[in-house]
Amino acid sequence: MKKSKDKKSKKSKIGPAKKTKRPIQLASPSQIVGSDLDDVTPIVQFLEDFRNMVDPRAQHKSKLISIKIPEPLLAAFKFKATQEKTPYQTMIKKLMVEWLERGRPLSRGHPPG
Numbered sequence: 001m002k003k004s005k006d007k008k009s010k011k012s013k014i015g016p017a018k019k020t021k022r023p024i025q026l027a028s029p030s031q032i033v034g035s036d037l038d039d040v041t042p043i044v045q046f047l048e049d050f051r052n053m054v055d056p057r058a059q060h061k062s063k064l065i066s067i068k069i070p071e072p073l074l075a076a077f078k079f080k081a082t083q084e085k086t087p088y089q090t091m092i093k094k095l096m097v098e099w100l101e102r103g104r105p106l107s108r109g110h111p112p113g
Contacts (some may be wrong), residue, residue, distance in 0.1 A: 077092075
């Protein structure tokens with residue numbers, strides 16, 4: 001005699017949803033007051049890009065860019081990245097992410113910290 005399989009009695013192989021902390025991008029009162037609120041499209045696009053950037057489920061494409069950097073700055077940066085045992089382009093990406101997550105501009109003439 002065949003056993004009937006009840007669909008409701010099967011245990012799902014999919015576990016409980018993992019709770020993921022969602023990033024929050026904060027704006028200072030001066031950023032809000034000084035902004036043009038007639039068109040919020042750029043703000044919404046920034047927030048969506050930021051959320052996608054830190055979402056571990058998102059598939060990210062890389063975009064090839066070209067920038068001019070003074071040779072002494074690039075040489076010093078490469079040296080420091082080598083000391084950290086990190087490829088310099090990876091270090092640039094890490095610094096970009098840290099800067100965006102910090103939510104405030106860097107001080108001019110002073111290193112972050």
